[in-house]
Amino acid sequence: MVQNKSTADAILDAAQRLIQTRGYNAFSYRDIAQALGIRSASIHYHFPTKTDLGARLAARYRRLFRAELDAIVEGEPDAVERLLKFADLFQQTFEVESRLCLCGMLSAEIATLPEGVAAEVEGFFRDTEAWLVAVLEEGRKAKRFSFSGPAKEQARLLLALLEGAMVVARGLRDRAHFRSMAGNYIAQMKPQTARAAR
Amino acid sequence: MVQNKSTADAILDAAQRLIQTRGYNAFSYRDIAQALGIRSASIHYHFPTKTDLGARLAARYRRLFRAELDAIVEGEPDAVERLLKFADLFQQTFEVESRLCLCGMLSAEIATLPEGVAAEVEGFFRDTEAWLVAVLEEGRKAKRFSFSGPAKEQARLLLALLEGAMVVARGLRDRAHFRSMAGNYIAQMKPQTARAAR
DNA sequence: GTCTATAAGATGATAGAC
DNA sequence: GTCTATCATCTTATAGAC
Numbered sequence: 001m002v003q004n005k006s007t008a009d010a011i012l013d014a015a016q017r018l019i020q021t022r023g024y025n026a027f028s029y030r031d032i033a034q035a036l037g038i039r040s041a042s043i044h045y046h047f048p049t050k051t052d053l054g055a056r057l058a059a060r061y062r063r064l065f066r067a068e069l070d071a072i073v074e075g076e077p078d079a080v081e082r083l084l085k086f087a088d089l090f091q092q093t094f095e096v097e098s099r100l101c102l103c104g105m106l107s108a109e110i111a112t113l114p115e116g117v118a119a120e121v122e123g124f125f126r127d128t129e130a131w132l133v134a135v136l137e138e139g140r141k142a143k144r145f146s147f148s149g150p151a152k153e154q155a156r157l158l159l160a161l162l163e164g165a166m167v168v169a170r171g172l173r174d175r176a177h178f179r180s181m182a183g184n185y186i187a188q189m190k191p192q193t194a195r196a197a198r
Numbered sequence: 199m200v201q202n203k204s205t206a207d208a209i210l211d212a213a214q215r216l217i218q219t220r221g222y223n224a225f226s227y228r229d230i231a232q233a234l235g236i237r238s239a240s241i242h243y244h245f246p247t248k249t250d251l252g253a254r255l256a257a258r259y260r261r262l263f264r265a266e267l268d269a270i271v272e273g274e275p276d277a278v279e280r281l282l283k284f285a286d287l288f289q290q291t292f293e294v295e296s297r298l299c300l301c302g303m304l305s306a307e308i309a310t311l312p313e314g315v316a317a318e319v320e321g322f323f324r325d326t327e328a329w330l331v332a333v334l335e336e337g338r339k340a341k342r343f344s345f346s347g348p349a350k351e352q353a354r355l356l357l358a359l360l361e362g363a364m365v366v367a368r369g370l371r372d373r374a375h376f377r378s379m380a381g382n383y384i385a386q387m388k389p390q391t392a393r394a395a396r
Numbered sequence: 397g398t399c400t401a402t403a404a405g406a407t408g409a410t411a412g413a414c
Numbered sequence: 415g416t417c418t419a420t421c422a423t424c425t426t427a428t429a430g431a432c
Contacts, residue, residue, distance in 0.1 A: 007397080025223040026310045028425060042398050044427065100306060104362075107369030108298060108306045112224045118371070125369040156366060156379050161355065164362020168354060171305030171323040173316070181354050205415080226407060240416050242409065 008046045010036055012057050020099035024054060024109050024117075051114040054106075058120035061102045062127060065089075069131045079139025083158070086132070090162040094178045098170055104163040129155050206244045208234055210255050218297035222252060222307050222315075249312040252304075256318035259300045260325060263287075267329045277337025281356070284330070288360040292376045296368055302361040327353050 005013075014035040018027035029040040029050070047053035072085045093099050103124040110118050132155035139145055147154050169177035203211075212233040216225035227238040227248070245251035270283045291297050301322040308316050330353035337343050345352045367375035 022310050023221065023223060023307050025221060026307065029427090030425075038397095039399060040426085041400080041428085045397060048427085050426065098309075103369060104365055105306055107365050108303055109221050109224065110368050110371070111296075112220050121369050122371055125366060129370075153379070156363075156375065157359065160362035160366045160379060161359045162362065163365050164358035164360065165354075167302055167305050167361050167365065168323060168358045170308050171301060171319050172327075173308070173320055177354065181351070181358060227409090228407075236415095237417060238408085239410085239418080243415060246409085248408065 007036075007038075007042075011043055011046055011053070012060060015053055015057050016061065016102055017097075017099070019057070019105055020093075020102050021097055023105055025112055051116055054114065055116035055120060058103065058106060058117050058124070062120055062124040065124065066127050066131075069128070073131075073135075079135055079142060079144045082135050083132075083139075086135075086158075087162060090166065091178060094166050094169065095175075098166075098175060100166050100170070101163060104166060107163075108167075125159070128159060132158060205234075205236075205240075209241055209244055209251070210258060213251055213255050214259065214300055215295075215297070217255070217303055218291075218300050219295055221303055223310055249314055252312065253314035253318060256301065256304060256315050256322070260318055260322040263322065264325050264329075267326070271329075271333075277333055277340060277342045280333050281330075281337070284333075284356075285360060288364065289376060292364050292367065293373075296364075296373060298364050298368070299361060302364060305361075306365075323357070326357060330356060 011032055014032045015027065018031055018035075029043045032043055033040040043053075047056065068089060069086070072082050076082050076085060090101060093101060103121045106113060106117065106121045107125070110121060113121070129152065133151045136147070136151040136154050140147065140151065165178050165181040169175070169181065209230055212230045213225065216229055216233075227241045230241055231238040241251075245254065266287060267284070270280050274280050274283060288299060291299060301319045304311060304315065304319045305323070308319060311319070327350065331349045334345070334349040334352050338345065338349065363376050363379045367373070367379065
């Protein structure tokens with residue numbers, strides 16, 4: 001039974017878009033209300049406080065992102081391809097309205113967030129880092145690529161690169177910027193793979 | 199004649215700190231006033247609107263950062279060392295209160311910024327990118343390191359990595375995180391250098 | 397569930413005294 | 415230059431009708 005999207009989901013969708021484009025401190029219940037054609041008081045019925053909304057949104061984002069990572073592992077056996085698909089997730093996000101990663105934006109604003117929201121942001125980065133560590137270690141074991149030092153360091157480097165690429169591309173106001181950067185990162189990985197495979 | 203810091207400068211300092219830690223949309227004239235022990239109306243005398251304040255702050259940051267880059271070139275002839283000192287600038291910023299690069303934070307919020315502020319942010323990234331391109335090309339010519347593709351791509355990658363490292367370190371709420379990441383980046387450059395020098 | 401009405405506080409900004 | 419006083423507006427949030 002395909003249910004119509006609930007109002008609560010529509011609110012989360014609108015809030016996510018607003019935060020990805022403008023930030024947590026630059027959107028209001030009014031903005032969401034206008035986007036959905038309802039009144040801001042109605043939103044309080046579904047999410048009593050902005051803290052509730054933020055925490056549930058971050059938790060949903062974290063959960064759905066984790067599911068996408070699981071889907072990559074399930075559908076793709078090769079470690080290099082897994083990393084490329086990982087990078088694609090960020091690129092696809094940025095393609096639409098130059099949106100940032102929700103948790104990347106919230107992370108920049110973390111000093112202003114209620115603890116319940118900040119905790120989910122931290123969880124998102126820990127989840128993602130752990131997933132990358134697993135992919136990197138498996139890929140190294142399978143000789144699909146080589147890198148020095150702990151996989152954790154490499155994972156953080158990769159994550160920082162993708163989050164940062166979105167920010168820099170925004171600052172330069174150059175939509176194509178991220179595309180070329182992701183492409184370049186890919187290019188820098190492939191030779192490494194080729195080298196290791198030779 | 200060493201003049202005491204003017205009120206205008208003190209306002210810019212306070213505003214910069216607030217934006218680096220909280221963001222443009224999370225600070226008010228009142229916050230600055232409280233930090234300086236004055237009234238918010240006094241700030242309007244120096245900066246009539248928040249747009250004025252933001253634009254002049256971003257312009258000052260851009261100018262001072264450019265000066266730091268010039269100082270690196272002047273004081274350090276080696277391209278690899280120049281890049282390491284460049285990375286140090288970001289690390290030093292983050293060391294204090296996990297502050298982000300001012301323009302990194304503004305870049306995330308760029309959709310909400312007045313055009314005068316956004317233009318300075320864009321200028322900051324263009325300046326920095328151009329400086330990196332020059333250092334990278336000179337270093338490649340001098341055989342201090344090697345990389346494939348245009349220097350511009352490499353410059354953007356490096357800039358994205360450092361900006362992103364700050365964001366990710368914030369999200370993980372791990373102050374030591376950035377230190378290790380910058381260290382890892384440095385480690386990944388050195389072998390490359392050693393390889394090229396062999 | 398959604399609405400109207402309303403509250404209390406914050407915000408950017410201005411007028412005018414000192 | 416800095417102050418007090420004041421503003422219109424926005425923001426999160428609640429009460430209560432429908």
